[in-house]
Amino acid sequence: MASGLLSDCASSSSCSIRLHQFKGKSRAFARPFGCNGSISLPLRNLSVKNCTFASNSTGWSLSAVSSAMTDNASAIIIDGKAVAKQIREEVASEVARLKDAFGIIPGLAVILVGSRKDSQTYVRNKKKSCEDVGITSYEVNLPEYCTEEEVLKHISVFNNDPSVHGILVQLPLPRHMNEQNILNSVSIEKDVDGFNPLNIGCLALQGREPLFVPCTPKGCMDLLHRHNIEIKGKRAAVIGRSNIVGMPAALLLQRENATVTVVHSRTSNPEEIVRQADIVISACGIANLVRGSWLKPGAVVIDVGINPVEDPESPRGYRLVGDVCYEEACKIASAITPVPGGVGPMTIAMLLSNTLTSAKRIHNIK
Incomplete structure (x- = not known):
């Protein structure tokens, strides 16, 4: 059926x-x-x-x-x-404005655990897309057998790094890790994936606006x-x-x-x-x-x-x-x-857009 x-x-x-x-x-x-x-x-x-x-x-x-x-x-x-290309051009233009006018360069951090070929491809594509629009990319590659605590430690470092405006944990994670614990540890202000429960909750509630979708x-x-x-x-x-x-x-x-x-x-x-x-x-x-x-x-x-x-x-x-x-x-x-x-x-184009939005929000730039 x-x-x-x-x-x-x-x-x-x-x-x-x-x-x-x-x-x-x-x-x-x-x-x-x-x-x-x-x-x-x-x-x-x-x-x-x-x-x-x-x-x-x-x-x-x-x-x-x-x-x-x-x-x-x-x-x-x-x-x-074609639409994604237009969005990337819009993002690149605004990133250049932030750099020239305020000396601010948006930064995106990606954490990859393991060596899945598809995940590695996604991360490479995101890194290249960041470079194309002028966003600084930070990358952490951890072995499959690393502990959940190691992942959380890197997230904490990025949460406290003012040059990082977006944090992305590449999914899926190894089976021995609690995906929700890891995703929940990403600062809601840098949750450019939009997976934090508070962002999803605001999306579900009338009259509330999530920081990221x-x-x-x-x-x-x-x-x-x-x-x-x-x-x-x-x-x-x-x-x-x-x-x-x-x-x-x-x-x-x-x-x-x-x-x-x-x-x-x-x-x-x-x-x-x-x-x-x-x-x-x-x-x-x-x-x-x-x-x-x-x-x-x-x-x-x-x-x-x-x-x-x-x-x-x-x-x-x-x-x-x-x-x-x-x-x-x-x-x-x-x-x-x-x-x-x-x-x-469109998915990567929206990721770039969310990272730009995060940088402008964190620095209170319209």
């Missing part, structure tokens, strides 16, 4: 997407349900696998999305790469905003209820007056619920789970999933697909994020 396939595990790891965790079992190389989803990301007016991409200097509008559906019966591609859900919302997609009064379905993506995404949609339903591993009728939604955010980590038949015609689809599936024709032996069967969905949806190139680039 489809409902039994939905995972509640996080589909991102410390502002990066996990590739293969599913209730403690590997989902790597799960076979897709007959969906290719292989795409490239052109910048303007190029048809890609039955999906039309069109952009302009002022962004997207919902009327443009509707027009695309009428004229081409295909979805607008929401290009996360988790990066991947924030990136999803930014894609909707920059494409002028109406949220207020719309029905939204969030697939997956992880602390990292699903739950905060649902809270963010609700804050903007959407009527939100969360679909998870115990939901008995996921297809019916998703089919009623004007906006679908999928973050369950199951390749091609959401078929075209699940979607309401004209729905906007934000696909957070990044899942490796077998592909003998690929040099790597696999390719990456989302939670949504792209080739089917782009014929039904009005707008959709591709995988790769959709939400993924």
